[in-house]
Structure formats: C-alpha cells, structure tokens
Amino acid sequence: MSMTLDGEVAVITGGASGVGFGIAQEFAAHGARVVLTDLDRADLDRAVAQIDGPCTGIVADVTDPVAMDRALREAKSEYGRLDAVVANAGIGAHAPLGHITEDQFTRTFDVNVKGVLFTVQPALPLMPDGGSIVVIGSTASVQPPAGMSLYGGSKAAVRCLVRAWIQDIKGSGIRINVLSPGAVDTPSLRRAAEQAQGAEAVVPLVRAMGEGNPTGRIADPREIGKAAVFLASDAASFVTGVEFFVDGGVAQV
Ligand SMILES: NC(=O)c1ccc[n+]([C@@H]2O[C@H](COP(=O)([O-])OP(=O)(O)OC[C@H]3O[C@@H](n4cnc5c(N)ncnc54)[C@H](O)[C@@H]3O)[C@@H](O)[C@H]2O)c1
Structure with missing residues (x-):
C-alpha cells in the first residue's frame, strides 16, 4: 500500500485557508506539488509561502467556469501534469426556514454545487488514468443542523452528483470520492x-x-488532509464513489 504522492501534481480549490490549506500541507508533506486556487492574491501568497515544497497560487473563483478552466490548464502547463484535484472551496451561512433569502440560496448553491461541477468537469480531460478527484462534502449532507438546510442540501447534492459521475466516466481510470468532515x-x-x-x-x-x-x-485541518492524501493515493486505487466520513464518528452514532 502506497500513501506517497511523490512527483504528483494536485490542485486544491479554496486552498488559502482552513481545510484546504490543511490538505495542501499534507499533500506537500507526501511529495505532491500543489497549486492552490482562491479568491484573494494576498491570502494565496501567504499560504504559498507556508507550504514546504513546490507550490503555486492562482486566483480563480470556483463559480466562474471560464476562470476555473483557465486555472486548471495553467496548473497543468506549469508542472506538466495533473494527478489530483480537491474541490474544497465551500461556504455555509446560518439560514433558518422562514428567513432564507434568494441571495443565500443562489450563493450557497453557486459555490458549493456549481463550483464543484465546474472544477471537476474541466479537470477530467487534463487528468491521466489513475487520477483522483476528492470533493469536500460535510456531515451536514446526512445530519444538517437546524438553520443549515441550504448548506446541508448543497452537500447532499454534490454527494449525489458523484454517484452519477463515476458511471459517466467509466473506463477513464479516474476515481471521484466525497470526503465529508465533521466540525474542523x-x-x-x-x-x-x-x-x-x-x-x-x-x-x-x-x-x-x-x-x-x-x-x-x-478535527484539526491536517487530519482532513491525511484522509485526502489517502483518497488521492494509490492506496485507494479501488475506492470510488464513496462518501468518506472523517468526523471522529459523529455522523455514525
Ligand atoms: N470547517 C468545518 O468545520 C467544515 C466541516 C465540514 C466541511 N467543511 C468544508 O470544508 C471546505 C472548506 O471549509 P473551511 O472551513 O476551510 O472554510 P474557510 O472559509 O476557512 O476556507 C474556504 C476557502 O475557500 C475560499 N473560497 C470561498 N469561496 C470561494 C470561491 N467562490 N472560489 C474560490 N475560493 C473560494 C475562501 O476564500 C477560503 O480560503 C468547505 O467545502 C466546507 O463546507 C468544513
């Protein structure tokens, strides 16, 4: 079983902070060259400076399919390959039923669902047989807290998209999994x-x-990172389409 990502190239969306940054640190520690995408140049520069190993930051909003297509191509042309993509960028706002605004609905589904689709879809043609895509979900897909229906619904939606996508890409050798943390x-x-x-x-x-x-x-963000390394690595070569809960067991009881 090999948990190394030696020589591989990974793009992590929303990689400048939080869970995405923890994933980037673990990918780098396991030998990957990492490309972080996020909204703000200064945040990206700070994050890139803290990664131990080859790392680049690209400003790209996941809700903009043109920007995402460009960012993924740029990542591949800079490092010559694209082995792993982590669709991590996500948002969540407290929005109890009775008070949900159209703007909250649009924003949540734009970032968490449209953003995942237009990260994964343009990445696929750039990736080799053996490539791995990790979509960051949440325990809210199965246990949405009160006031978090939009967030939980968006995470349930991407979990469902992945079930269909692994059939759509049959024969490509690319795996797609959902990694769902509890509170981090x-x-x-x-x-x-x-x-x-x-x-x-x-x-x-x-x-x-x-x-x-x-x-x-x-959880500590790096614990989510370690689980993402597993899903990206050859150790998970027959794991696809799962929702992998990395939640200390909270959604299992
Ligand atoms: N923190 C938790 O407890 C927790 C639990 C379960 C799941 N998650 C999931 O983990 C992921 C990361 O969350 P986090 O807690 O690290 O949040 P965070 O806000 O710390 O990090 C998210 C990053 O994504 C970036 N981002 C936001 N919108 C973007 C966009 N449109 N395009 C590109 N980048 C964008 C932000 O600038 C930020 O750097 C999300 O998908 C979230 O749903 C987090």
Missing part, C-alpha cells in the same frame, strides 16, 4: 461561532462541539 477547527468555524454567539462563546462552543463527538474533540 478552522478560523472560519471560530468566526462563525463568534458571529452567532459573541467572542466569549467561541471557546465554550468549540469545547461543546468536541464533547458531542465520540472522540471528545473536533
């Missing part, structure tokens, strides 16, 4: 907690999330 300790998670309940509530809230998990804690 990222700046955005802490920001969301602060916005919802104030600065003093952040530490108790994160602790409470951990206490509700069978492991007694929430």
Whole structure:
C-alpha cells in the first residue's frame, strides 16, 4: 500500500485557508506539488509561502467556469501534469426556514454545487488514468443542523452528483470520492461561532462541539488532509464513489 504522492501534481480549490490549506500541507508533506486556487492574491501568497515544497497560487473563483478552466490548464502547463484535484472551496451561512433569502440560496448553491461541477468537469480531460478527484462534502449532507438546510442540501447534492459521475466516466481510470468532515477547527468555524454567539462563546462552543463527538474533540485541518492524501493515493486505487466520513464518528452514532 502506497500513501506517497511523490512527483504528483494536485490542485486544491479554496486552498488559502482552513481545510484546504490543511490538505495542501499534507499533500506537500507526501511529495505532491500543489497549486492552490482562491479568491484573494494576498491570502494565496501567504499560504504559498507556508507550504514546504513546490507550490503555486492562482486566483480563480470556483463559480466562474471560464476562470476555473483557465486555472486548471495553467496548473497543468506549469508542472506538466495533473494527478489530483480537491474541490474544497465551500461556504455555509446560518439560514433558518422562514428567513432564507434568494441571495443565500443562489450563493450557497453557486459555490458549493456549481463550483464543484465546474472544477471537476474541466479537470477530467487534463487528468491521466489513475487520477483522483476528492470533493469536500460535510456531515451536514446526512445530519444538517437546524438553520443549515441550504448548506446541508448543497452537500447532499454534490454527494449525489458523484454517484452519477463515476458511471459517466467509466473506463477513464479516474476515481471521484466525497470526503465529508465533521466540525474542523478552522478560523472560519471560530468566526462563525463568534458571529452567532459573541467572542466569549467561541471557546465554550468549540469545547461543546468536541464533547458531542465520540472522540471528545473536533478535527484539526491536517487530519482532513491525511484522509485526502489517502483518497488521492494509490492506496485507494479501488475506492470510488464513496462518501468518506472523517468526523471522529459523529455522523455514525
Ligand atoms: N470547517 C468545518 O468545520 C467544515 C466541516 C465540514 C466541511 N467543511 C468544508 O470544508 C471546505 C472548506 O471549509 P473551511 O472551513 O476551510 O472554510 P474557510 O472559509 O476557512 O476556507 C474556504 C476557502 O475557500 C475560499 N473560497 C470561498 N469561496 C470561494 C470561491 N467562490 N472560489 C474560490 N475560493 C473560494 C475562501 O476564500 C477560503 O480560503 C468547505 O467545502 C466546507 O463546507 C468544513
């Protein structure tokens, strides 16, 4: 079983922070050359500077199919190949039924569903037999918290897309899987907690999330990265179409 990504090239969308950055760190640690895409040049430059190994940042909004097509081609032409793509960029806003706006609906599905489609579709012709695509889902696909129906619905949608896509690409040798984390300790998670309940509530809230998990804690972004390395690597050569929960067991109980 080989968990190395030596010499491989991976594109990670939304790679400048949080889960995507943790994935980028683990991909680099396992030998991959990584291309991060995100919205802001300065954020990308900061992230690239912290990756130990060959790394490039490309500004590209996942909701813009032309920009994504260009970014994927640029990544391949810079490093000569494209072995793995992680469709990680995603957003989620608190939107309880009765208060959901059209803008919240459009924005959530644009980034989380349209963005995944127009990351995966243009990537496929650039990838070799043996390539791997990892779509970052969420436990919200099966356990959407109150107020998170749009987010959960968008994650359930990409999980369903992947079921069909693995049939559409039969014979290509490319695998597509969904990696669904539970709560991950990222700046955005802490920001969301602060916005919802104030600065003093952040530490108790994160602790409470951990206490509700069978492991007694929430994940570190690099733990999601390690699972993504597995799915991208030859160790997962017969794994395709699954929703791989990396959640400390929280969605299993
Ligand atoms: N943090 C968690 O607890 C958690 C749990 C389960 C799933 N996830 C999933 O992990 C992924 C990353 O989440 P995170 O917590 O790291 O969030 P984050 O906000 O820290 O990181 C997301 C990154 O994506 C970028 N991004 C946002 N919209 C974009 C767009 N249109 N085009 C390109 N880049 C864009 C942001 O600039 C940011 O750098 C998401 O798909 C999210 O749903 C997160």
